[in-house]
Amino acid sequence: MKRLFRRWLDTLWPPYCLLCGQVHSGSIQSICLPCLSDLPRIDTPCWRCGLPIAFDPKFASRQPTQLCGNCLKRTPSFHHCVAPWLYDMPVQQVINGFKHKQQLVYGRLLADLLARRVTEHYADKDKRPTLIIPVPLHQQKLRKRGFNQALEIAKIIARNTQIPLDPHRVQRCKPTTSQQELTAMQRRRNVRNAFVCRKPFQGECVAIVDDVVTTGATCDALASVLSEAGAGEVHVWAVARTLKHPY
Ligand SMILES: [Zn+2]
Ligand SMILES: [Zn+2]
Structure with a gap:
């Protein structure tokens, strides 16, 4: 029908x-x-942080769980990242249109793309996270923008995958400045103590949803709070990521 x-x-x-x-x-x-x-797809991502790994098929066979050099040196607090595309044109234009010009059809497109990718990625449903948490915005920013782009994307993914969404479990308690112009170290400092978890977990595998992962410092800080609150594993789901590592 x-x-x-x-x-x-x-x-x-x-x-x-x-x-x-x-x-x-x-x-x-x-x-x-x-x-x-x-779309500028990341074909050989690091299992942990999602950054592309340079790979030459002549020398070795690539394992999907392979880690990049940065993650081997110091691993982020999240365990796995699904960010299928590079933050490059036209993905960048679609994200900006949604986030800064309130073009809601672009938000729908981003969510549909990510939901499709997530469904394909977890072919084994038992390995999927069992709870979705959108990266929260601080009240000040929420009032200014009028909506949380991560929550709008997460709602559609939750509906498509039938995984429950909890937008109230974590709060952003510190009004962090924009991460755009900061170095990796400044970003980590900027988001330190930015999140507070309002209810403990019982070892669940949790997915953090955001529109774009820049260095991963925000997701790293949030994942560390979720793990301290009892989450078993923390996966990051984002439409795109830039070529920067949190460490
Ligand atoms: Zn077209
Ligand atoms: Zn990595």
Whole structure:
């Protein structure tokens, strides 16, 4: 019934790609297949931090759980990161349109893309996190922006994956300054003691959801609070990440 209704809607208003404007029949409503395959995908990510690992197939076979040099030296507090695309054009433009210009259709596209990737990634459902926590915004920033972009993405992922969402478990208690211009060390200092967990965990595997991972310092600080509160493993799910490591 739902499928028939969708087909009827598609006949009346055919879906068009938000990136190239073409009418299309791809399975994600707001992006066509050629634009989807042109997104700057991270093909060989570090299991822990999600950064691309330079890999030469002539010399070794790559294990999916392989770690990058930075994570071998000092591992972040989170255990695994799923961030399929680089924070580069056009992903960067879509994230900025959603976050800073309130273009909600872009938010929907980001959430659909990440939900699809997460579903493919955890083929074994027993290995999936059992709770989703969006990275919280401080009240000041929430009032200014009007919405938490991480929560809006997390809501759609929770609905698509049927994994419960808890947006109230963690609070951002410190109004941190924007991370954009800071060095890795300044970022870590900036988010230190920024989060407080309001209810303990019972060893659950938890997924932190955000739009973009910059160095990973925010997720690192949040993951450390979740682990101290009893979370078993902490995974990070983000649409994109930059080429910076938290350490
Ligand atoms: Zn397109
Ligand atoms: Zn790494």
